[in-house]
Amino acid sequence: MQDKLKDILMNVHKPARYVGGEYNLPDMDKPCKERVCLCFSDKYEVGMSNIGTRILYHMLNDTPDVVCERCYAPDLDMADQLKKHGLPLFSLETKRDVKSFDLIGFSVQFELQFTNIVYMLDLMGIPYYAEERGEEYPPVVAGGPCVVNPMPFAPFFDAVLIGEGEKNLSELVALHIECRDKKLSKKEFLLKAAQLDGVYVPSLDNPTKRAVVKDLDKAYYPTKILVPNCEIVHDRSSIELFRGCANGCRFCQAGFYYRPIRKRNVDTLVRQACELMDNTGYDELGLLSLSTSDYPQLKELVDKIKVESDKRKIKLALPSLRLDSFEAEIYEEMQGASLTFAPEAGTQRLRDVINKNISEDNILSSLTSALKYGVKNVKLYFIIGLPTETEEDLQGIVDIVKLVKDIHRQFGKSKLLNIVVSTSVFIPKPLTPFQWERQISIEQMREKQAFLREKLRIKNVKYSWHGAESSVIEAIFARGDKTLAAAIVKAYELGCVFDSWSENFDYDKWMRAFEESATDYLRFLEGFGEDEVLPWDIIDNGVSKRYLIEEKRRAYAGVCTPNCLGKCNGCGANRLEKCHI
């Protein structure tokens, strides 16, 4: 393998992606009973930036008797070379054939990565469908954010891990070791796996409750992490402040999925931050969560970490700041020259519908603070095609942009202010109050984008928008069922791969795939009835259907639900574990 790789690597772009050898590599030679390969269905630079797989990789390698290696989706040039030289997909660490591992895990991050699962299985030489794989193949399991509704890709996997891998992956690996010791068959192993919390076995179709970590403060978090030898998307170390979100924006799947809210303590975070800064050599540290400014002791935390990061000349990155809690003081300390705000909708009416709990006053005061401190670049994120949206709401986006320019002028700043407006298309996602909504048509998407393109022809304002066609495919798979697996395979056979990369996305091939696989995809774009059985109903993700219906009604009435920092709104997620904020 190594010798053939020497020929291959000089013929591919960025060969460093395929050789491993990163700093902080765990011991691959330790005695082990189980060798796991964690696969990521996107390129190295995307996968290496993912916190979830980073946690699980190090957690497994810190487990006695377990060695974990990695495999990322190779770029197309590498895949061609592997096929040309008759080589299977291999792990980065020891260059082993992936199908020779005891257990294979896939992290599925995004609907437009589904064809990459088939692409990687193909390169591994593993049959796509779980039912076609005998005892000669190791169990192939999936996890990651897309398991909110695993149905479209479930037929490819022996098991799908629903929820947090710190809990269910470690239990599954322990069970697999036990079953192999007892020489049990794969089928017997899967029967036992289905009894674990958060393990859905597609062949058994067992009702599954999401697994969650009880005490995040004590949960495993690696501080001696791999440091890549080549540039990756998020080239920094990160600490995770808390999991879950108190805000309940009605379009946001992550906001509901990661509930109940659990946080880490300041002292734990400061310790982890120091260890990460010392162990990695990164010059930037990110403070991560879904809404960082909702961390109750943010000021205390930033103050303490800044003392340490200043000593080491390391910058802090504070993403996910909400408009209403924007603290100019913190921002000043961050010395940033650009700022990202996400009002999501252009008018107060629509912001109330989606429960984006921010007012015109919040926007005004936050932007005023930011511009007063000399921000030179403002990025504004909006969603188009939200339920009940009208032209007035689109005009509201334009008005906010004009408002930003007016405030900037008031301060008489001589320097230019660059504004970037980005719009994505609303996609009704499972486990949100809008999960029953229909998605707007491609024509409607294009009309709305054209309206904004025309109106945002303003000096120093740049408008960018998310592709309408890829939004349609994302919407189909977000709420699809198992019948879509055939379309995924067909799309791959037609050449669809790396669909989340705009240069590779081919809508026509997808339409052909639906047609040739005789898949009725249109029904997943239409709305669902509230009493209809939804494809993902078998998965208990925590938040109750009753609560989501109630929220949907409040949305149509334009009534906001306050965030749950003050008082519990009874979403049901604390059935899984207690909310801590």
Add this chain to the structure above:
Amino acid sequence: MIILKHLKVGDVSYVSHKDTLKVLQRGLIRAKVDVRYSQGYVPHMLTYTTTPVPLGVQSYAEYFAVECSGIDKDELLCRFNDSMPYGMRAVASYCKDKNPNLAALVVASDYTASCGATLSKEIENIAGRDTYVISTFRKGEVVEKDIAKLVHYIKIDGNQIYMRLATGNENLRADSLISHINEQFGCNIKVNDIIRTAQLINCGGVMSDAEVILR
């Protein structure tokens, strides 16, 4: 200023020069070295390297100069080696009052490579000609290049090739020449089997190892 001579072998030979700089600088942070930064709006570490080794080619003789304080050369070497990924170990360190600017002084590099079969002695004749044109890739395009003055010598010993090639402003990439040799003489020398063994400076007409001016 401390100058480290380090290896770039094994998997890290596939790391590009730009990324290698990042790897080296992160190593210094992990090693807790008090490196000087530039005083500009976006401060950057004051570190310097020599002409990059081509992607995939290994090296026993890379140089990395660091403007730092509060640490001696031996301590830096130890800490650097504890903080680098496998394949980037430092083998020597030198202390100089000011930057010797090796990048400007280095005029040639020695390379060696081996092949599965015995190599033709005719390969040696590439050197010493008035003109010798090969095709190389430059920014994705094939260009003709006269390399006669850029090849100092080539020696063949069984399945081993030794060559001294121009480095710096007048530069000949070892992988380009090996690719030409493979094509013209039917050899199969892999790029990753090429090793840069020394970087050389011109000391009054005599080629000397760059370490000479560091000692």
